[in-house]
Amino acid sequence: MTSPTQDAEFIRRIALGILSTLQHKGLLSSIEVDAILRAAMPKPAPPLEVKSTAPVPAPDASKVRKEPLPPVEFDIEL
Numbered sequence: 001m002t003s004p005t006q007d008a009e010f011i012r013r014i015a016l017g018i019l020s021t022l023q024h025k026g027l028l029s030s031i032e033v034d035a036i037l038r039a040a041m042p043k044p045a046p047p048l049e050v051k052s053t054a055p056v057p058a059p060d061a062s063k064v065r066k067e068p069l070p071p072v073e074f075d076i077e078l
Contacts, residue, residue: 015040 002010019036022028028036 019028019033023030023033
């Protein structure tokens, strides 16, 4: 009995052989073969979303600004 890794390698080699044969017979161009190979590549797995179950602490009221910030002044000489 073969392992899944051996099966995947066998299928990959068969597919490459078929594409190579079609290219040598002039039925596919090298650009088309490259496009097929790129399309068949496995897609990277999306990053896992980590959800925290820790409670979010309330903001410290003594550190919250009560007055607005002063306007920004630019001192640029042209």
